[in-house]
Amino acid sequence: MTVKIYIPKDAAAVACGADEVAEAFKKQAKKAALKIEIVRNGSRGMLWLEPLLEVEAADGVRYGFGPVQEEDVTSLIKAGVLGAEGPKKIKHQLAVGPVEEIPFFKKQTRLTFARCGLADPVSLPDYKRLGGYKGLENALKLKPIEIVDIVSKSGLRGRGGAGFPTGIKWKTVHDTPPQQKYIVCNADEGDSGTFADRMIMEGDPFVLIEGMTIAGLAVGATRGYIYLRSEYPHAQIALNAAIAAAKKEGYLGDNVRDSGHAFHLQVRMGAGAYVCGEETSLLESLEGKRGLVRAKPPLPAHKGLFGQPTIINNVLSLAAIPYILDNGPQAYADYGVGRSRGTMPIQLAGNLKHGGLFETAFGITLGELVDAIGGGTASGRPVKAVQVGGPLGAYFPREYFDTAFDYEAFAARDGLIGHAGVVVFDETADMMAQARFAFEFCAVESCGKCTPCRIGSTRGVETLDKVRAGERPEANLAVVEDLCNTMKFGSLCALGGFTPYPVMSALTHFPEDFGRPAKKLPAAAE
Amino acid sequence: MAREPWSEARTRQIVAEHVELEGPLMPILHACVETFGFVPNDAVPVIANELNLSRAEVHGVVTFYHDFRREPAGKHVLKMCRAEACQSMGCESLVKRAEDRLGIKCGETSVDGRVTLEPIYCLGLCATAPSAMLDGKIVGRLNEAKLDKLLKGAGA
Ligand SMILES: Cc1cc2nc3c(=O)[nH]c(=O)nc-3n(C[C@H](O)[C@H](O)[C@H](O)COP(=O)(O)O)c2cc1C
Ligand code: SF4
Ligand code: FES
Numbered sequence: 001m002t003v004k005i006y007i008p009k010d011a012a013a014v015a016c017g018a019d020e021v022a023e024a025f026k027k028q029a030k031k032a033a034l035k036i037e038i039v040r041n042g043s044r045g046m047l048w049l050e051p052l053l054e055v056e057a058a059d060g061v062r063y064g065f066g067p068v069q070e071e072d073v074t075s076l077i078k079a080g081v082l083g084a085e086g087p088k089k090i091k092h093q094l095a096v097g098p099v100e101e102i103p104f105f106k107k108q109t110r111l112t113f114a115r116c117g118l119a120d121p122v123s124l125p126d127y128k129r130l131g132g133y134k135g136l137e138n139a140l141k142l143k144p145i146e147i148v149d150i151v152s153k154s155g156l157r158g159r160g161g162a163g164f165p166t167g168i169k170w171k172t173v174h175d176t177p178p179q180q181k182y183i184v185c186n187a188d189e190g191d192s193g194t195f196a197d198r199m200i201m202e203g204d205p206f207v208l209i210e211g212m213t214i215a216g217l218a219v220g221a222t223r224g225y226i227y228l229r230s231e232y233p234h235a236q237i238a239l240n241a242a243i244a245a246a247k248k249e250g251y252l253g254d255n256v257r258d259s260g261h262a263f264h265l266q267v268r269m270g271a272g273a274y275v276c277g278e279e280t281s282l283l284e285s286l287e288g289k290r291g292l293v294r295a296k297p298p299l300p301a302h303k304g305l306f307g308q309p310t311i312i313n314n315v316l317s318l319a320a321i322p323y324i325l326d327n328g329p330q331a332y333a334d335y336g337v338g339r340s341r342g343t344m345p346i347q348l349a350g351n352l353k354h355g356g357l358f359e360t361a362f363g364i365t366l367g368e369l370v371d372a373i374g375g376g377t378a379s380g381r382p383v384k385a386v387q388v389g390g391p392l393g394a395y396f397p398r399e400y401f402d403t404a405f406d407y408e409a410f411a412a413r414d415g416l417i418g419h420a421g422v423v424v425f426d427e428t429a430d431m432m433a434q435a436r437f438a439f440e441f442c443a444v445e446s447c448g449k450c451t452p453c454r455i456g457s458t459r460g461v462e463t464l465d466k467v468r469a470g471e472r473p474e475a476n477l478a479v480v481e482d483l484c485n486t487m488k489f490g491s492l493c494a495l496g497g498f499t500p501y502p503v504m505s506a507l508t509h510f511p512e513d514f515g516r517p518a519k520k521l522p523a524a525a526e
Numbered sequence: 527m528a529r530e531p532w533s534e535a536r537t538r539q540i541v542a543e544h545v546e547l548e549g550p551l552m553p554i555l556h557a558c559v560e561t562f563g564f565v566p567n568d569a570v571p572v573i574a575n576e577l578n579l580s581r582a583e584v585h586g587v588v589t590f591y592h593d594f595r596r597e598p599a600g601k602h603v604l605k606m607c608r609a610e611a612c613q614s615m616g617c618e619s620l621v622k623r624a625e626d627r628l629g630i631k632c633g634e635t636s637v638d639g640r641v642t643l644e645p646i647y648c649l650g651l652c653a654t655a656p657s658a659m660l661d662g663k664i665v666g667r668l669n670e671a672k673l674d675k676l677l678k679g680a681g682a
Contacts, residue, residue: 355653
């Protein structure tokens with residue numbers, strides 16, 4: 001009998017030793033003449049358990065053990081993980097039971113990530129066996145405008161940060177006259193605290209390819225590019241393997257599934273510039289230029305890549321499309337609250353006990369995410385601040401833990417959900433240092449086109465250094481506030497325009513870290 | 527990593543391999559870094575000429591992106607993440623430790639040319655922070671012991 005075990009190939013698992021664990025299993029099984037099959041799956045998203053070994057029982061239920069290190073393999077085998085009796089009754093200190101029963105997993109609504117972690121990510125037969133390409137099969141029976149309507153009705157909004165309705169974007173490109181059009185996937189995922197794009201590209205790359213192919217059909221685009229940040233070499237390998245498999249089976253190429261429609265897809269690597277995640281900077285970069293942000297209009301939908309009509313969407317926006325085309329727009333729109341429809345793959349990161357990917361309908365509160373799902377800090381110290389939405393997102397204090405995860409609710413509190421990265425800091429965090437870092441990051445990454453961003457950020461760093469040195473702190477904090485105002489209103493894009501969010505939220509909510517008197521809490525707030 | 531010495535002929539060959547692509551410049555520059563370890567100044571006019579661009583245009587692109595280094599790096603490159611999620615898990619004290627061990631500041635190469643220490647802003651491993659990358663190999667849950675092992679492996 002061959003025992004089937006799963007050890008993720010996801011970069012987070014690999015970074016924590018998954019390759020060494022897989023190698024050790026291979027060696028020891030060989031030595032003991034045990035027949036095993038090791039599937040290198042995507043991650044289930046419970047990253048504190050990575051590398052998570054899964055062993056399939058006779059009834060198909062998968063039992064987990066984690067986090068496994070190379071040196072645990074001997075004791076795991078001794079405990080029987082490769083034994084004929086199956087994993088159900090195994091006693092081992094790393095045993096976590098049936099993986100899908102773990103509360104972190106069970107509480108999710110996995111629509112986009114439904115398949116992630118189940119099988120070999122670059123096996124097309126596995127993708128189809130698990131329900132893949134049904135969305136495309138449906139799309140092939142529809143008129144382009146019908147596909148666009150379905151996307152509009154789903155209420156899907158761009159997952160890259162701005163939350164722009166995807167259907168409207170597609171309609172605009174659909175309505176331009178026939179010519180060379182492009183589908184560009186923004187896989188630049190530069191925000192600290194975010195890794196959902198990476199996980200889906202490594203763990204279920206076909207779902208992105210399918211989403212892009214459907215977008216191509218909807219607007220009449222025959223070429224697509226995935227602009228991938230160079231920090232993601234593992235995703236590059238997975239995407240290229242999946243693209244090759246899709247081509248071979250006729251899911252990409254001159255004649256997609258004998259439909260007469262062509263769709264060609266290529267991966268292009270970024271080169272370490274954060275600003276190239278901004279859509280027009282990204283297009284410049286794809287064209288082989290400096291990543292300078294373009295003034296809008298014209299919109300990319302009218303004049304995008306090489307001046308042609310272009311859909312540019314985030315990885316998660318495009319990866320949500322197959323579900324919507326397979327199950328209908330209402331099935332997706334049924335999840336969520338207000339104008340935030342569907343699910344969001346939220347990334348819990350930083351100083352958290354249970355960090356990972358948690359896909360859920362919009363509307364869950366920040367407090368539930370941090371305390372209940374994330375289990376509080378990894379350090380065991382109280383939470384001080386939570387930064388949501390990457391380096392341009394605001395720092396929220398505990399008093400804001402009742403904020404619902406929803407575009408409008410965060411905006412109402414001068415924050416943003418951005419790409420849904422949640423980074424937790426414990427009480428040792430120095431919020432003036434965090435504010436300084438926000439300025440510094442902006443200075444390093446600014447494309448240089450506008451003065452408030454280019455110069456203002458550097459002045460911000462200098463001014464906070466003066467405050468730190470005790471040099472006229474109040475006057476200098478007033479300069480900081482002033483700089484933030486100028487940057488907010490005088491910047492062309494959100495790099496300069498939103499850097500004030502982390503800075504001002506730190507100053508507003510944690511004045512004591514800037515030498516100002518602490519805020520008085522309303523008595524009932526804690 | 528073993529790299530080839532720069533040559534004009536090899537540069538032309540790299541250009542020829544990519545020239546059919548739409549927007550070939552970025553892939554060409556990546557290939558240069560992969561082949562030579564950096565983008566030598568001498569490569570700029572060659573690429574410009576082959577692609578019918580001005581030198582200034584190519585130079586502008588090379589200098590815009592962090593990845594297109596213009597000097598060879600040390601024998602080993604250690605990139606340490608200094609972005610927010612890694613900060614929340616104490617990356618700064620680890621960076622300091624690496625700096626002290628190597629006797630350099632982040633962004634520099636050790637005097638013996640063995641190790642280049644560079645900052646990186648997020649590797650997408652933010653739930654297993656702090657993170658680092660040594661010669662392309664990623665490392666999560668970095669701590670002092672793991673860092674010392676990495677440095678030792680790099681001969682520092
Ligand atoms: C400085 C900056 C960085 C950005 N980085 C990203 C990114 O890494 N990934 C992304 O999808 N969108 C990013 N965006 C947002 C894009 O400009 C754009 O809104 C998005 O790609 C549109 O896709 P969506 O509608 O599917 O979200 C960034 C914006 C700015 C201003
Ligand atoms: S705000 Fe900064 S990054 Fe954005 S366009 Fe202006 S200078 Fe460039
Ligand atoms: S912030 Fe360091 S890996 Fe993301």
